[in-house]
Amino acid sequence: SLQASHGQGLRFMSQSHSQDTRTSSSLPKLDLHVIPVWEKGITGKGVVLTVLDDGLEWNHTDIYSNYDAAASYDFNDNDPDPFPRYDSTNENKHGTRCAGEIAMQADNNKCGVGVAYNSKVGGIRMLDGIVTDAIEASSIGFNPNHVDIYSASWGPNDDGKTVEGPGRLAQKAFEYGIQKGRGGKGSIFVWASGNGGRQGDNCDCDGYTDSIFTISISSASQQGLSPWYAEKCSSTLATTSADLHNECTQTHTGTSASAPLAAGIFALALEQNPNLTWRDLQHIVVWTSEFDPLANNPGWKRNGAGLMVNSRFGFGLLNAKALVDLSDPATWTHVPEKKQCIVRDDSFQPRELKASGEITIEIPTKACVGQENAVHSLEHVQVEASIEYTRRGDLHITLTSPAGTTTVLLAERERDTSANGFKNWDFMSVHTWGEDPAGIWTLKITDTSGHMENKGRILNWKLILHGTSEKPKHMKKPRVYIPYNAVQNDRRGVEHMDDMMEVSYRAGVLGTVQLWYTVEIPS
Incomplete structure (x- = not known):
């Protein structure tokens, strides 16, 4: 629809x-x-x-x-x-x-x-x-x-x-x-x-x-x-x-x-x-x-x-x-060729989640270092996951990068009462753009809704790192943020708006x- x-x-x-x-x-x-x-x-x-x-x-x-x-x-x-x-x-x-x-x-x-x-x-x-x-x-x-x-x-x-x-x-x-x-x-x-x-x-x-x-x-x-x-x-x-x-x-x-x-x-x-x-x-x-x-x-x-x-x-x-x-x-x-590094844990067993509960998954990765598809400078990050849950809208998912950037991949939606969960859904974030992805990522799934009857499990997940093996040229120096009004090259501050x-x-x-x-x- x-x-x-x-x-x-x-x-x-x-x-x-x-x-x-x-x-x-x-x-x-x-x-x-x-x-x-x-x-x-x-x-x-x-x-x-x-x-x-x-x-x-x-x-x-x-x-x-x-x-x-x-x-x-x-x-x-x-x-x-x-x-x-x-x-x-x-x-x-x-x-x-x-x-x-x-x-x-x-x-x-x-x-x-x-x-x-x-x-x-x-x-x-x-x-x-x-x-x-x-x-x-x-x-x-x-x-x-x-x-x-x-x-x-x-x-x-x-x-x-x-x-x-x-x-x-x-x-x-x-x-x-x-x-x-x-x-x-x-x-x-x-x-x-x-x-x-x-x-x-x-x-x-x-x-x-x-x-x-x-x-x-x-x-x-x-x-x-x-x-x-x-x-x-x-x-x-x-x-x-x-x-x-x-x-x-x-x-x-x-x-x-x-x-x-x-x-x-x-x-x-x-x-x-x-x-x-x-x-x-x-x-x-x-x-x-x-x-x-x-x-x-x-x-x-x-x-x-x-x-x-x-x-x-x-x-x-x-x-x-x-x-x-x-x-x-x-x-x-031009930015360097795009690489994709997929991180998964083949030994992962489905984990239970209940109301007021929390699942924390630590994901160590070398970001495919030493391979053709090594990622050293991130663009998009995806977490592809399948989750069963009795009330999908009560789920909250965050992802924290090795550099400490925490991103909300899914926020609660009060109207979403579906019991269908997520099937191989790609949660995507741009918030870690430019970071080096090597280290430990932390995926957290919580339910703080107070709906005590809620229950479900995370069936599987994978972390997909998109980026480049080398830093793009324009990113080799840090981004400099100029105060906004300084870039206006104008004479606006002195004018009387009403006139x-x-x-x-x-x-x-x-x-x-x-x-x-x-x-x-x-x-």
Whole structure:
């Protein structure tokens, strides 16, 4: 049961001669630093994106000039035209709004402007009907040598009780895109981390955002906080800034605004350096995302490689300028070949777990040292486990690395009363990125719910270390965190917010969400 995140409209805010998009000077400055990239003449030229959603109104004045039919298809009706279905019971606007965020024209004074306003954008209509594994696979794997970036704002139901991931065909489509897409450099899959916050959901149980192949994107409110709808999980890589209309907080929307915004920013990076691989881009996101503007939130930790990371925000707020600067082909060195080291204990016997109980598993590893697949610098870590339990939502799982970084792989979900447990489920974390995995890992499974009738057992597990045998070049020196306002190269602090001229553009893009970035176009 897949769902998109739906909503009713969004405004782009433009303030004359300023990149500061706050409505009050007491708010933190959340700026994705898109304008300095535009000023360098980088606007998404030559990059093709497609939005996997409910269709695309490609004749829309704002989109038509950037529409790419070769990046479009209708898998609900099996024809090449992704135009949405409009009738009295249903208005499919979501995909068009997402596409507008990416590629709205810059110069027609209509709705606003897309982040990558000279990129080409298509739409895959696939959510308006029964979504099968085959339809997902066809969408994820559509024209992978033409489409560079796929943006998806859907996933399993955000109801706080569903555990679901890609089916066999969709998983194969992801793998094919990563191995063969973009001429072998790998398709870029951008995924919204989910909107189930109010339902006590977390994206640990969403196998799309939990995939190593997707860049999972969350949201920050204009106050620099985690919005009410956002989910926590250890697979989120980064965040963009979106904000709610106060009067709309009853409607269920949110991070679906953030995924296309991130996709647009990644298009800027691919224009700067079309040779970036899918892993290059993930590394660049990790290395350039900003911790400082979101620093007032709980949950930040510094991992063993000196990187700041948070279950709600990943490595922080995307910084388009830093991301594009680091992508520069004159200075960027491709990350080394990916290695995978699997750690298991063949003598492991199933272990019982009861309410108020705890299972601790110590996992010593040399991380395949001395072998071809040795991992010395981590990227993703997966724990693949099968667990039987009478009430799945009461389980809490943490993983502690040899460097001492503790990550929550699964948080409790009050609504998840299922007795189905987990069958070979991959819990994925990016929180130990850059660490050396050799040493003792500690996996802890607990139930502190007080439901004394609970019982079950862990049947099997394996630890899968993804990374490189040598440190990537850009990581050989420690990451330096600059105070956020110091990188703004602007004159904003002295201006009186109330006196600044505001121009509102009503844009047909996404939901009870406002994106706060300016739409000043370089002449």
